[in-house]
Amino acid sequence: MTLLTGENAKTTITAKNYLTVPPGDYPCGDNLYLIVSPSGNRRWLFRYQRLGVKRRMGLGSAKLIKLSEARDKAIDARRLLAKDTDPREARDEARRAEGCPLFLRYANAWREIYEKSLRHRASRGKLKRIVEVFCKPLHQMRLDQIGTDQIIKLVLDPIRHQVENARDTRQRLKLIFDAAIADKHRTDNPADYETKLRPKLGKAPKRGRARGKHKAMSHHDLPAFTRKLAARPDLSARALEVTTLTVARTAEIMHMKWSQIDFDIGLWEIKAADMPQDTEGGESTKNDCDKLTPLPRQAIAVLRKLYDGRVCEYVFPGRDLKSPMSNNTMLKALKEISGDPTLTVHGLRGTFRTWAQDETDFEExxxxxxxxxxxGDAAEKAYKHGKALKKRRAVLQAWADFAATPPALKLVSAA
Structure with a gap:
């Protein structure tokens, strides 16, 4: 590198002389330098320091880029430094994305379109988490440079023990790369399970619990359990009472709001669009219908007492009153009251189903x-417009009466 001395060191670079000055390094302000080699080649250079390390970034040939353009680039680079971004790394990233988009930019654009097909807020939140958190190691990689080995090592291996998250991430990655193929950014899908992932990963592990296998309490033990439950004064016990009497899902009880309850006609309504994701049962609404639940007399009595002391919009609020009660709160109470650490709150639905099948003649x-x-299948569901409120009210009232039966008698209401 040639250093300027004497008169040359004081030379001011202008739009008129930058193509004629002799060899040397000429400061132009804003960390911009004109570098003229002994052979006469001229280029613009941006010098900076980041994290204690001196770095430089070429801005192009002075024969192709004017002084004013070079100064604009230098100012842009200084702005990036002010935002704690390395300008050279940002430039290199932009160059990589010119031929094919980077994963994060493409995946986010895909997600914004795809999530419109998802009914539930929880499902949209899960998709965002997959793209932004689980797939983070792929963010700055070009779509056409991501291979199966990278997906396994960087994304799937770290969450292999999280069976459902690993499965959902794998499935969403396949959709993202299918879309990339359709947009002609790739010719193959590195996340295809059957042809790419399964030969290397082996058979995917099953979920920790199969749906419908949640440990359930015997219906013969329910009356004794509900008597113990009624004796507990805490809110978690009231949540379990309402859960038992309405056979609702855990998340539905957690997110129950006073605005959803009509005490006059004894109905609890949840709009399909507001149906929450069940954090314990792993399921949400199974259809596109609003959920109308007839409330048994016992459930209404519990809710009326809670209404008199309400403190926020949630029937069962959490500690901060701004969010619902945790599902673990009910689960802990269930285990303490029943004395069985293997039971689940979701299993109470199985208790109801077994009671109805074994002890009553109600229509399945x-x-x-x-x-x-x-x-029914899709065709049958299309013609089922009725809510069967009267019949369902009879079933749930019989169930509530059974739950309130003195344990020693164990009487069951007939259909």
């Missing part, structure tokens, strides 16, 4: 409807 379709399971 109506019993399933009480659990918000609309039976």
């Amino acid at each position: 379709e109506i019993v399933e409807h009480c659990m918000h399971h609309i039976t």
Whole structure:
């Protein structure tokens, strides 16, 4: 590098002389330098220091880029430094993305379109978490440079023990790369399970619990349990009472709001669009219908007492009163009251289903409807417009009466 001395060191670079000055390094302000080699080649250079290390970034040939353009680039680079961004790394990233988009930019654009097809806020939140958190190691990689080995090592291996998260991430990655193929950014899918991932990963592990296998309490033990439950004064016990009497899902009880309850006609309504994700049962609404739940007399009595002392919009608020009660709060109470550490709150729905099957003659379709399971294929469901409120109210009232039966008698209300 040639250093300027004497008169040359004082030379001011202008739009008129930058193509004629002799060899040397000429400061132009804003960390910009004109570098003229002994052979006469001229280039613009941006010098800076980041994290204690001196660095430089070429801004192009002075024969192709004017002084004013070079100064603009230098100012842009200084702005990036002010935002704690390395200008050379930002430039290199932009160059990599010119031929093919980077994963994060493309995946976010895809997500904004795809999530419109998802009904539930929880599902949209899960998709965002997959793209932004689980797939973070892929963010700055070009779509066409991501291979199966990278997906396994960087994304799937770290969450392999999280069976559902690993499965959902793998499935969403496949959709993202399918879209990239459709947009001609790739010709193959590195996240295809059957042809790319399974031969290397082996068979995917099963979920920790199969749906419908949640440990349930025997219905013969329910009356004794509800008597113990009624004796507890805490809010978690009241949440378990309402859960038992309405056979609702855990998350539905957690997110129950006073605005959803009509005490005059004894109904609890949840709009399909507001149906929460069940954090314990792993399921949300199984259909596109609003959920109308007839409230048994016992449930209304519990809710009226709670209404008199309400403190926020949630029937069962959390500690900060701005969010719902945690599902673990009910689970802990269930285990303490029952004395069985293997039971789950979601299993109470199984208790109801077994009681209805073994002890009553209620129609199976109506019993399933009480659990918000609309039976039949797509064609049948299209013609089922009725809510069967009268029939479901009879089932749930019989269930509530059974739960309130003195344990020693164990009487069951007939259909």
